Amino acid sequence: MIKLLIVDDSSIMRRTIERNLGHYNLEIVGTAATGVEALELVKEKKPDIITLDITMPEMDGITCLVEIMKIHPQAKVMIITALSDKLTGLQALDKGARGFLYKPVNSMALSKAFDKLLKHKSSDGTEKRGV
Amino acid sequence: MKSLHNLPIKAKFGIVIIPLIMIIIFFDIFQIKHHYYDYQDSNRLNKAIVLGVEINHVVHEIQKERGITSGILTTNSSIDKFKEELVTQRKRTDSTLTAYLNELKEKNSQDLLKLHRRDIDKLNDQFGKLQELRKAVDRNSINTDQAIEAYAEINSIALLAVNELIKETRDKQVTQQVHAMIYFLESKELASIERAIGTQLFSLQDRREDLVRRFASLVAEQEAYMKSFLIISDSESESYYNNIVEGKEVEEVVRLREVILSRSNQEENPNYWYKVITGKINSLKKVEDYLAETIHLQTEIIASKAKVGLWGFLVLDILIGVIALLITWTIAVNLLGNVKKLEDFTRKLSSGDLSQKIDIESNDEIGQYANTFNKMVETVNISQKETQEARDKATEMYENTYKQSEVILENVQQGIFLLDPSFKISNQYSKAMEVIFDNQSIANENFSNFMRPLVIPRDLEALEMFMRHLFNEDMDEEVVNQLNPVEQVKIFTDQDGIINTKYVRILFSRVIRDSEIQNILVTVSDETESVLLQQHIEDAEANKKIETEQLLSILKIDPSLLRGFLFNSRKGLRSISEEFERNGDNDMGDLLTFTFQAIHNIKGNASLIGLQLVTDKLHKIEETITSMKQKNVTGNDFLSLLFEIDELDKVLVYMSELLRKVADIYKNFPTTGHVVSNILVIDSLEKGLHRISKEIGKEVNFDFENDKNIVIPDNYITPFKDVMIQLIRNSLSHGIEPRHDRLALNKIEKGNISITLDQEEENEMTIIYFDDGEGIDLKKIQESAISKGIIAHKLNDKDKIIDLLFHSGFSTANQIDEYAGRGEGLGLVKSIIEEHDGQFTINSEHKKFFEMVIKFPLKGDIEISNEV
Numbered sequence: 001m002i003k004l005l006i007v008d009d010s011s012i013m014r015r016t017i018e019r020n021l022g023h024y025n026l027e028i029v030g031t032a033a034t035g036v037e038a039l040e041l042v043k044e045k046k047p048d049i050i051t052l053d054i055t056m057p058e059m060d061g062i063t064c065l066v067e068i069m070k071i072h073p074q075a076k077v078m079i080i081t082a083l084s085d086k087l088t089g090l091q092a093l094d095k096g097a098r099g100f101l102y103k104p105v106n107s108m109a110l111s112k113a114f115d116k117l118l119k120h121k122s123s124d125g126t127e128k129r130g131v
Numbered sequence: 132m133k134s135l136h137n138l139p140i141k142a143k144f145g146i147v148i149i150p151l152i153m154i155i156i157f158f159d160i161f162q163i164k165h166h167y168y169d170y171q172d173s174n175r176l177n178k179a180i181v182l183g184v185e186i187n188h189v190v191h192e193i194q195k196e197r198g199i200t201s202g203i204l205t206t207n208s209s210i211d212k213f214k215e216e217l218v219t220q221r222k223r224t225d226s227t228l229t230a231y232l233n234e235l236k237e238k239n240s241q242d243l244l245k246l247h248r249r250d251i252d253k254l255n256d257q258f259g260k261l262q263e264l265r266k267a268v269d270r271n272s273i274n275t276d277q278a279i280e281a282y283a284e285i286n287s288i289a290l291l292a293v294n295e296l297i298k299e300t301r302d303k304q305v306t307q308q309v310h311a312m313i314y315f316l317e318s319k320e321l322a323s324i325e326r327a328i329g330t331q332l333f334s335l336q337d338r339r340e341d342l343v344r345r346f347a348s349l350v351a352e353q354e355a356y357m358k359s360f361l362i363i364s365d366s367e368s369e370s371y372y373n374n375i376v377e378g379k380e381v382e383e384v385v386r387l388r389e390v391i392l393s394r395s396n397q398e399e400n401p402n403y404w405y406k407v408i409t410g411k412i413n414s415l416k417k418v419e420d421y422l423a424e425t426i427h428l429q430t431e432i433i434a435s436k437a438k439v440g441l442w443g444f445l446v447l448d449i450l451i452g453v454i455a456l457l458i459t460w461t462i463a464v465n466l467l468g469n470v471k472k473l474e475d476f477t478r479k480l481s482s483g484d485l486s487q488k489i490d491i492e493s494n495d496e497i498g499q500y501a502n503t504f505n506k507m508v509e510t511v512n513i514s515q516k517e518t519q520e521a522r523d524k525a526t527e528m529y530e531n532t533y534k535q536s537e538v539i540l541e542n543v544q545q546g547i548f549l550l551d552p553s554f555k556i557s558n559q560y561s562k563a564m565e566v567i568f569d570n571q572s573i574a575n576e577n578f579s580n581f582m583r584p585l586v587i588p589r590d591l592e593a594l595e596m597f598m599r600h601l602f603n604e605d606m607d608e609e610v611v612n613q614l615n616p617v618e619q620v621k622i623f624t625d626q627d628g629i630i631n632t633k634y635v636r637i638l639f640s641r642v643i644r645d646s647e648i649q650n651i652l653v654t655v656s657d658e659t660e661s662v663l664l665q666q667h668i669e670d671a672e673a674n675k676k677i678e679t680e681q682l683l684s685i686l687k688i689d690p691s692l693l694r695g696f697l698f699n700s701r702k703g704l705r706s707i708s709e710e711f712e713r714n715g716d717n718d719m720g721d722l723l724t725f726t727f728q729a730i731h732n733i734k735g736n737a738s739l740i741g742l743q744l745v746t747d748k749l750h751k752i753e754e755t756i757t758s759m760k761q762k763n764v765t766g767n768d769f770l771s772l773l774f775e776i777d778e779l780d781k782v783l784v785y786m787s788e789l790l791r792k793v794a795d796i797y798k799n800f801p802t803t804g805h806v807v808s809n810i811l812v813i814d815s816l817e818k819g820l821h822r823i824s825k826e827i828g829k830e831v832n833f834d835f836e837n838d839k840n841i842v843i844p845d846n847y848i849t850p851f852k853d854v855m856i857q858l859i860r861n862s863l864s865h866g867i868e869p870r871h872d873r874l875a876l877n878k879i880e881k882g883n884i885s886i887t888l889d890q891e892e893e894n895e896m897t898i899i900y901f902d903d904g905e906g907i908d909l910k911k912i913q914e915s916a917i918s919k920g921i922i923a924h925k926l927n928d929k930d931k932i933i934d935l936l937f938h939s940g941f942s943t944a945n946q947i948d949e950y951a952g953r954g955e956g957l958g959l960v961k962s963i964i965e966e967h968d969g970q971f972t973i974n975s976e977h978k979k980f981f982e983m984v985i986k987f988p989l990k991g992d993i994e995i996s997n998e999v
Contacts, residue, residue: 086616087593093600093611100610116607 002118005047006031007038007064009056013080013105017051020107021114035059035067042072049117052097054081054088062091069096076117080105140470144463155455159448166441173434176305178243179296180430184423185231186254186296187316190289191416192224193261194323197282198409200268201327202401204275205334212402221265228258247295254292257285279327286320297426304365305429311364312422318356319415325349325388326408332391333401346391368425372418380410469497476504485512546635546655549642552602554578554595557650567635567657569624578653585622601639601651608641615639619658634662681744682789688740692812695849696736697787700745703729704780711769719764726772727756732853732959739819739856745786748779809843812852813886820859820884829867834885841888841896847987850967851898855886857956857963858900858983864956866904866981876978878903890989898985907933907975933973937961 004026006014014031029045032038035056042050050068054061065077078099079092089100099117101109138146199217234240235251244251264281267273273281293316297309328346332339361369387404469491476489485508491501540547540561546568548560558574565571573581579595586594593616600611617637624631636658642650688696710725734749752775759768817833824831843851867873867882874880882904889897909932916922916935926932936957964971964985974982 086614087589087596089614090593090596090600090616093606093614094596098610099607100613102613113610116610 001025001027002049003027003029003045003047005029005038005041005045005050007033007035007050007056007061008053008080009033013051013053016105016107017110020110024114024118033057035061035064038064039067039071042068042075046072047075049114050075050077051080052077052092054079054083054092062088062095065092065095065097078113078117141467144467148459148463155452159452162444163441163448166437166444170434170437170441173302173430173437174239175242175246176297176430177427177434178240180423180427182231182234182240182243183293183297184420184427185227185234186289186293187419187423188227189224189231189258190286190293190316190320191412191419192220192227193282193286193289194320194326194412195409196220196224197279197286197323198326198330198405200278200282201275202330202334202405204268204271204273204278205331205401224261228261231258243296247292250292250295254288257288261285275327275331279324279331282327283320283324286323290316290320302429302433305426305433307363308365308368308422308426308429311360311368312419312426314356314360314363315415315419315422318353318360319412319419321349321353321356322408322412322415325353326405326412329387329391329404329408330401333387333399333404338394343391343394346388350388350392364422368418368422371421375417375421376411376414378414380407381414383407384411465493466497469493469501473497473500473504476501480504480508485515544656546653546657548573548653550578550598550639550651550653552648554598556581563657564655567633567655568622569626569631582617585624586617586620590616590620598639598651601641602648604648612639619662633657633659635659677744681786684742684744688742688811688815692740692815692848692852693786693790695852696740696742697783697790699736699849699853700733701780701783701787703733704776704783707776708773711773720760722769723756723760723764726776727753727760728959730756730776732857735856735860735956735959736853738823739852739859740815741818741822745779745782748775748782752776752779809848812843812848816852816855816859816886819856820863823860823863824867824882827863829863829869829882830880831863831867831882831884834883836885836887839888839890841890843888843896844989847896847967850963850969850987853963854898854960854985855900857960859884861956862902862904862981866902866906868905894989896987896989898987900983900985902981903979904981906977906979906981907936907973908977909933912936933975936973 002025004017004021006017006028008014008031011031014028017026018028026049029047030041032041033056036059038050038052041047052061052065052068056064059067061079061081065079068075068077073096076099077092077097078101079089079097080101080103081089082103083089084102092100099113101113135146196217199213199220203213203217235244260281264273264278264285268278290313294313298306298313325346328342328349332342332346335342361372364372383403384407387399387407390399472489472491476487479487488508489501489504491498493501536559540559543561544563546561546564548564549557551557554577556573556576556578560573564573568581568585570581578598579591582594583591593614597611597614597616600606600614601608603611615638617635619634619636622633622635624633634657636656638654640652641648642652707726707729710722730749730752734746734753737745737749752772755772755775759772813835817835820831820833862882862884867884868876868878870880873882882902884902885900887899887901889899891897909929912932912935913922913925916938917924921935921938926935937960938958960983961971964987967987969985969987971983971985974980974984
């Protein structure tokens with residue numbers, strides 16, 4: 001069972017993910033509206049996948065991402081944001097994010113992004129994309 | 132060790148062979164030496180034996196001399212025969228001595244002398260003593276015993292010398308023979324002493340017991356030596372001895388020995404003893420000679436054998452050596468030659484010369500190598516030929532492809548190039564790049580440096596980050612590409628000092644080879660045109676929206692009303708420019724006032740018929756004029772005003788065009804135009820009234836009365852409407868009181884405005900405008916007029932006071948807004964009426980009502996005017 005943490009201040013995200021990713025055998029281990037909450041949950045639940053919003057009150061997404069990577073570097077973080085600023089997105093990749101989606105997300109984009117995230121086993125190299 | 136490995140083969144050969152040759156030579160020398168020693172040995176032994184034989188001869192003669200001497204001494208020279216014999220014997224001894232000395236002088240005896248110097252010297256010394264001994268014998272100064280001892284001494288030394296001389300041999304058989312002979316000689320010497328002592332014993336009258344005992348031991352010793360000789364000598368010597376030493380003399384010696392030992396010798400003659408024992412000793416001498424001869428023969432055989440062996444060995448050795456050297460030489464030369472050939476050949480091969488063949492006539496490994504090499508060269512030649520063909524083909528294909536890609540890169544509209552992992556732009560890029568970026572130096576530039584002057588720093592930072600992620604294998608290409616910061620980017624290129632703004636789309640895609648990101652393929656397209664087109668479309672859409680709005684507003688308005696509005700408006704605007712021309716720059720104030728009035732009039736009409744866009748524009752112009760009134764205006768200040776007016780005129784022209792189109796539609800579907808116009812004009816007046824009243828916040832009932840169904844002719848519709856609008860505006864602004872004021876005056880809450888059409892005479896039309904508002908406050912009008920400097924002092928005539936209302940610039944409203952307060956309204960009314968040859972009267976009661984009765988003359992038939 002893949003453990004998923006949703007860090008977003010809107011409940012719509014959660015519903016969207018639940019509705020569209022039912023067949024992935026996902027367990028949503030928590031939702032957090034702020035970076036501080038998110039870090040608590042990461043510490044406690046060690047989720048495999050984290051969806052992360054960039055614009056959040058108190059602690060912004062990039063700072064939160066850096067902290068998550070410190071606590072739980074194996075986590076695959078997918079940025080889901082309404083922010084159209086590319087530099088911020090690239091900075092997120094720099095800090096260790098593995099996926100990126102623009103809001104509003106549709107089911108197709110979401111499925112595709114999750115497929116990639118699950119297939120591409122990050123740096124342990126068990127499965128690499130073919131040529 | 133390594134330097135050993137690095138030696139050339141020749142040297143290696145040398146290192147292997149030279150020690151071998153050395154060993155062989157060493158061994159050879161050893162062998163030769165051995166053979167030579169054998170030869171020398173046997174030669175020397177030969178000599179030694181010859182010399183030994185000579186010495187033996189001397190010894191033999193001395194033995195005889197001793198025997199005779201012993202006889203003479205014992206018998207006191209009584210027997211002359213002995214004396215004679217002694218002289219003869221001495222001569223014989225001397226002659227053998229001479230022979231010995233001669234032999235000693237022989238040249239080839241020198242080696243022997245060197246080796247046995249001591250023995251020979253000693254011997255010669257002993258031989259030297261012989262003369263002295265003889266003298267002592269002759270003088271009789273010596274007794275028999277002493278003489279025998281002295282002779283025995285000499286012989287003993289001689290035998291010792293012989294012994295020394297001949298015992299030195301390495302041949303076993305010879306050694307045995309030599310030993311046998313030495314025993315024999317010892318025995319013979321003892322036999323000789325036996326002879327001497329026997330002679331003495333037989334000669335003596337008195338028995339000398341000591342001599343007998345000596346004799347007995349001599350015999351025993353002699354027999355022991357002889358036994359030893361017989362044991363170790365070979366069988367031939369033994370049988371020779373047995374054959375020679377026998378007979379009567381030997382038996383007699385045995386008998387006489389018995390006589391002596393039995394001490395019964397008195398009857399026996401010493402000469403007889405001497406004779407028989409000498410016979411025996413001579414036999415022994417024969418055996419001795421035989422033995423010497425045998426040994427001599429044997430050593431000679433050995434010597435010659437050694438000689439043959441030496442020479443044979445030398446010859447064979449040299450022969451084998453030469454053959455071996457020849458073979459080695461041949462093999463080495465062949466081998467080294469072949470190796471050299473192979474080396475030359477492989478050197479040529481390595482330098483790329485494949486035309487050669489190697490020719491080695493041998494089936495050894497090198498020959499096989501050569502064959503292999505030849506086959507290899509052949510194969511290489513074939514495959515090289517094939518390779519060359521393939522290469523030619525590939526070159527041709529490459530050139531074709533290259534040309535094709537060149538053509539593509541020359542002509543493609545997109546910028547195309549490759550980025551390497553250090554973000555360097557490839558050598559090859561499409562020609563369009565230079566056009567898009569107005570830049571010639573592109574190849575090998577760092578792409579982020581290249582973009583630096585073209586984009587804002589934030590985009591550049593993002594681009595660098597983006598490219599880094601593109602080259603990161605762990606990052607999904609699609610994910611990264613979502614964040615392309617230059618997907619559409621505005622760039623600023625500098626072309627001959629002119630800054631161009633362009634919109635470009637830059638797309639990136641990974642080029643993967645062998646599972647690795649080799650390059651990034653970048654395509655650049657200039658989207659300036661489409662972006663500008665997009666903007667254009669957006670602008671056009673905004674314009675269209677305005678136009679539609681205008682069109683819709685036009686459609687909502689009665690065409691004849693609109694036509695009238697447009698006609699009058701344009702006329703009004705024209706009048707402004709005419710006034711400008713006429714008045715020049717004499718009185719700016721008047722000019723401004725005139726302009727304001729004209730604009731205000733148009734605004735009123737526009738607002739009334741609901742042309743919001745035009746109303747807004749007019750209001751803006753009014754504001755400009757008002758602000759101009761505040762300061763000292765110059766001719767230049769009018770320019771912007773005139774420009775605004777011109778802009779407005781354009782809008783009006785445009786609307787006229789639209790209207791014409793609409794009119795065309797109306798013409799195609801004709802109605803009794805003026806009736807419709809009448810209805811529409813009243814409708815629009817009512818609408819306008821309600822709109823304004825609502826905005827001002829005063830509730831008003833509108834009443835239109837037309838009991839006689841009068842139709843306002845087209846030529847009066849506009850003035851009618853213009854006048855009514857001004858009056859309505861006036862009523863709403865000034866006439867109708869606010870609600871609480873009305874209630875205080877016992878008026879009904881809502882105000883009333885009515886328009887009544889009447890026709891009292893055939894050629895006249897009457898319009899009665901009425902409101903139940905405040906009416907005219909004559910006192911306030913006078914005060915206002917005085918304060919504005921319109922009149923100097925109070926007027927008495929009521930009509931004249933009312934006339935003040937129509938004075939331009941007069942307004943009693945405290946606030947200026949769209950609907951009132953500029954004091955132009957009634958002035959305009961008056962001028963419109965008068966323009967159309969109309970008349971008017973005003974009836975009013977302060978705080979009760981206001982009424983205006985307008986009369987227009989009617990002439991001829993009603994017609995639809997097309998004039999706009």
